[in-house]
Amino acid sequence: MFGLYGAFAKVAFLTQLEYRGQYFMRMIAKLLGWSSGFILLVILLNKVGPVAGWGLYEILLLYAFDVLSYSIAGTFFMGGFGKLPRLIRSGELDGILTKPVNPLIYLICTKISAGYTSNYVIAGAMIGISLHKLGITLSLYQMIWLILDIAGASLIQAAGFMVTTVPAFWFLKSDGLYRLFYRNLTSFLQYPLTIYHGGIRFLLTFLLPYGFINFYPVQLFVNRQEGMPSPIFLFLTPFVGAGVFFIAYRFWKKGLNAYQSTGS
């Protein structure tokens, strides 16, 4: 079964590479966009110095975690969920529902996006450079945690994509939610959460657990324990990721059911 979905994903991925012109344009746009983000951050931090005690490379590490997990989630979820309202209106979703497949996996695989690969390179390089500049060499144990954390963070990002776009099943449009509850709120993640008011920290930890994308897990590698009620928060990201993704999946199922029983 995995082979089948893999084949769909492979086709979707490779056909995007076929449009070489468009692919490279997107690459260049993304490279410029994200690296200018990094550069701005560097310039800003060079002027103002450490933020809440966090130095330049620690903050770059935060940023790189966010970019990398966002890009991984985007690879799988942006194509399907970013255009969910259109898929519903055009009837493409109906087509999926007449096939003997799991609609979510089919949607993810056939809409996989090849446009984020350059981000992997930038963010990966930023993580490497930051760790090097901070004089940190990862032990095997930390390596494993790095991978688990990126996986967990990607699941949180994916859940963010899903939960803010699935309401399209009820409302047929959901762009506002996506912007407000996902794009806007994740922009807090550029800096350590300790610089914000306690209310925002509470929001980003317990209500919308975006803090687990970078702020909490990164502290394991830079040897800090700030803004957390318990050191266990250093290790929660994979579990939070699995948990919120499960909730998002249930929400998707609910949305799909609603579409089938009340939808247009």
Added chain:
Amino acid sequence: MSYITVDHVTREFKSFKRPQGLKKALSTLLDRSYDVKKAVDDLSFTIEKGELVGYIGPNGAGKSTTIKMLTGIITPTSGTITTGGLVPWENRKENAKHIGVVFGQRSQLNWDLPMEDTFELYRRMYGTDKVQFRKNTQMFTELLEMQSFLNKPVRQLSLGQKMRAELAIALLHDPDILYLDEPTIGLDVVVKDKIRKFVRELNREKKTTVILTTHDMADIEEICDRIIMIDHGTLMLDQTLATFKSQRADQYYVEVAFQYLKKPLSFNGVELVKEQPFCHTYSINPRLVSMNDLLSSISELFEVTDITIKKPEIDEIVRKIYTSQSGEKSGQL
């Protein structure tokens, strides 16, 4: 039990009432009222295995809603449906293996892939046996004349080629039921003809049950054995095509082209419906006028150059039913 059973099925849609005026529109942000519209209303019918059914009705009659329920895309508000022993929306994936669906208005093909590659992906998706798959691919390629474009990316195909491809991929896994939702929309005569012949051939070879919605009555005439007509979500009519045509053929038309005439035909049961220079068309009621009388009066009154007798087309019968149902006066030719 029948192969497909639709039993007292109702499907409602809530639609948001949009009031006029800004003030009222703003108040709907807080307090909304909905119209509940029944797209399908207490509909029942059964279909046996191997039947070729034309499912017709005016726009908005509830045809697509019925197809969506039969294919398991949506659930009914009340009532039950079984197709091949399964409840489509409860066993959606299992049901999907036994059906083929073609929506004329939207494509299921991957735009960037040649047909051959899509065929292979679909074979894997349905887990079709390789030998069977090869046999089917060959048969469909031949019947639908697809050799010339099998290895071109779909985006380069014409609409007619695409539609043939859609049909082929919907059938590669040998489904028991084929749903065709306006399959010939926008196609030229030649392609339409190919598709119609193909569907009949398929039904003969594989005993596939076919349910077809269309607005082109020639599709019905050439493919179907039975007509189910709905309007406003309720069943209007369910007959074999032959009965449907014979019952309603209570009128025929005679078109007379002439060099000159003494006077137009005018007696009971004959009506002049179209008057052109040197050509009259009359509608004839066969219960009041015998063919013999008619012909002798024509030869008496006209210097005839040509004469055509036309039975009403199924198109026209349907038009009459549609318009009389919507409360308008039944239209003339």
